[in-house]
Structure formats: structure tokens, C-alpha cells
Amino acid sequence: MTYENILVTTENNIATLTINRPSKLNALNVATINELHKAFKKLEKDNEVQVILLTGSGEKAFVAGADISEFANFSVEQGMKLAAEGQEKLFDFVENLKTPVIAAVNGFALGGGLELAMACHFRIASDNAKMGLPEVSLGVIPGYGGTQRLPQLIGKGRAMEMIMTAGMINAEEAHRNGLVNHVVSQTELLEFCTTIAQKIIKNSPNAISKAIKAVNANFKEGKNGYETEIKAFGKCFGTEDFKEGTTAFLEKRKALFTGK
Known part of the structure; x- marks a missing residue:
């Protein structure tokens, strides 16, 4: 299957799914969400794929957020539909995937990007990663599960502060708070994720x-x-x-x- 916004490779029972919109810092638009849904669905059905690594192209961003230009003029009903369909097609879908999904967070993971990383089964970050949910600075709230998953991962108080201040935290703070499992250099990120994936593959x-x-x-x-x-x-x-x-x-x- 050919995609416009993502890349998919498979080697040694490990699939690497790369969001490939570097000029937009891999921002999530509706087309990318649809492609990710199709790719995850196809990979889950592939018996040869035992672990999926999710990352972003380039050195700056995992996913720098949602594509704001797509919904800036939405009505209330359109906004609710956007969140509902996005959660069903991608964020909830990834969380409930039978195949383990590891987020390799290689840079900015903001808004929808952090929400996507949190939907994965666990996260590993490069040391230059920055994470946050800045939606309230735009007059909206996280709509792809951020208000639910962030408190589950780091606790209610820390999540409230991050969401209310619209601030970012670095990789080390994310690690201290339990948002990511490990922090490694950007050059080591995919290799480190692959090593963990290989440990998973040994099991049932x-x-x-x-x-x-x-x-x-x-x-x-x-x-x-x-x-x-x-x-x-x-x-x-x-x-x-x-x-x-x-x-x-x-x-x-x-x-x-x-x-x-």
C-alpha cells in the first residue's frame, strides 16, 4: 500500500512506522490520521509483525501537534466530530492494538503528538525531546485523549499543571514523571527501541x-x-x-x- 504522509518498513518481525511530513514538523492532519489507521490495521493483521515502532521523520519532531489550519473555523458540532473520529480511528485504536506499539519520541511531541505517543503502549524519548499539551493557549482543550491519558501516566496534579500552563517539559523531566520509560541520544533512539522490541519478540x-x-x-x-x-x-x-x-x-x- 502506498501512503503520502507515512513510511512503513518491516525487518526481523519489527515494523517501523514513520510519520513523514517534515515540512510541517509531522503535524497530524485528517489525511495522516486516516493513513495511520490503515497502516496500524494492516500491521496488526500481519502475523510476521510482532512489534511496531512509531516515530517521526527528521531530527526536530515526533509530531509537533495537530494541523491547526484544518479546524480553525470549525463549528461546535464539527469540533466534536473531529475529536470523536480521531479518537476512534487512531488514538483508542492504537491503545487497544494487540501488537505492542512503542513510541520513539524523537523531538517535539506537542498536542496531538503527545496524545499519540501516550496512546502507544510505552514511550522512549531522545534527549532533545520536548513534550506538552499547549491547547489551552489556543482556546481549546486536548481532544484526542490527552486529558485522560496524561493523568493516568503522571498523576492528576502534574497533568493539571501541564495542561493549564500549556508548558513543555524536557525528556529528563518526562522520565522522572513516568511519561517516558527511557531517555537516550537521538542517534541511539531507534537502535535502543529495537533492542527492547527484540526482547518482546522472544515471548508469547x-x-x-x-x-x-x-x-x-x-x-x-x-x-x-x-x-x-x-x-x-x-x-x-x-x-x-x-x-x-x-x-x-x-x-x-x-x-x-x-x-x-
């Missing part, structure tokens, strides 16, 4: 997808995370991966998982 894809579902359940209204965990745990017993994993352990050899 089936179990990992169930773990993602169970962890996410704790943050969903009306869901009981413990019940979701119990059901997912039980279902693991009926998989080939469980039989292979336990047999390999007892035979003192490395397991060869198939994801079935």
Missing part, C-alpha cells in the same frame, strides 16, 4: 496481546481489570503458546512461540 505474542487487554481494562469505565485478567489468564491455558512455554521450561530449553 498471544500472552502479550492478552496482557495489553488486561492492563487497559483497569483504565476503562465500567470494566473490572481483575475480572479481565482472570478470564485472559484462563484463556492462555488453551493456547499452543502456553503448551510450548511450559514444556520448554520443564525441558530447560528456549521456547519457540507461534502466537497460536
Whole structure:
């Protein structure tokens, strides 16, 4: 499939999805959101892809925000539709993807860019990264899940301050606050992400997808995370991966998982 705003490569069971609008600092417009949705959907169905790395092109930005020119003249109804469709097609979609998604934050991750990074299963930042939700400086609020995911990740008080001040934090502060898992140099970023991805690949894809579902359940209204965990745990017993994993352990050899 050919895309205009993103690049997709796959090697050794790891897909790298790059948002490629460097002249716009990789800002998210509707076309890019639609392309990302299609790409993630296709990669999830590809049994050869076990981890997805998401990053931005160039050295300045992961995603510097949404494309403001697209919605500057929107009505109330259009604004609500923009947020609802964006969350469904991309942000919620990525969060609930069965395949692990790692955000490689290589520079500015602002507004929709930080919201996209937060929708990924975890984040690794380059040491030049800057993150923030500056929407209130434009007279609007984060609309792609930012008011929900940021407090979940760094706590209510810190999230309130970041959102109300419209300020940015650097990579080290993001790491201290738990927003990103690791900080490395920009030249090492993708290699470091690949190393973690390779560790993930050694484990059961089936179990990992169930773990993602169970962890996410704790943050969903009306869901009981413990019940979701119990059901997912039980279902693991009926998989080939469980039989292979336990047999390999007892035979003192490395397991060869198939994801079935």
C-alpha cells in the first residue's frame, strides 16, 4: 500500500512506522490520521509483525501537534466530530492494538503528538525531546485523549499543571514523571527501541496481546481489570503458546512461540 504522509518498513518481525511530513514538523492532519489507521490495521493483521515502532521523520519532531489550519473555523458540532473520529480511528485504536506499539519520541511531541505517543503502549524519548499539551493557549482543550491519558501516566496534579500552563517539559523531566520509560541520544533512539522490541519478540505474542487487554481494562469505565485478567489468564491455558512455554521450561530449553 502506498501512503503520502507515512513510511512503513518491516525487518526481523519489527515494523517501523514513520510519520513523514517534515515540512510541517509531522503535524497530524485528517489525511495522516486516516493513513495511520490503515497502516496500524494492516500491521496488526500481519502475523510476521510482532512489534511496531512509531516515530517521526527528521531530527526536530515526533509530531509537533495537530494541523491547526484544518479546524480553525470549525463549528461546535464539527469540533466534536473531529475529536470523536480521531479518537476512534487512531488514538483508542492504537491503545487497544494487540501488537505492542512503542513510541520513539524523537523531538517535539506537542498536542496531538503527545496524545499519540501516550496512546502507544510505552514511550522512549531522545534527549532533545520536548513534550506538552499547549491547547489551552489556543482556546481549546486536548481532544484526542490527552486529558485522560496524561493523568493516568503522571498523576492528576502534574497533568493539571501541564495542561493549564500549556508548558513543555524536557525528556529528563518526562522520565522522572513516568511519561517516558527511557531517555537516550537521538542517534541511539531507534537502535535502543529495537533492542527492547527484540526482547518482546522472544515471548508469547498471544500472552502479550492478552496482557495489553488486561492492563487497559483497569483504565476503562465500567470494566473490572481483575475480572479481565482472570478470564485472559484462563484463556492462555488453551493456547499452543502456553503448551510450548511450559514444556520448554520443564525441558530447560528456549521456547519457540507461534502466537497460536
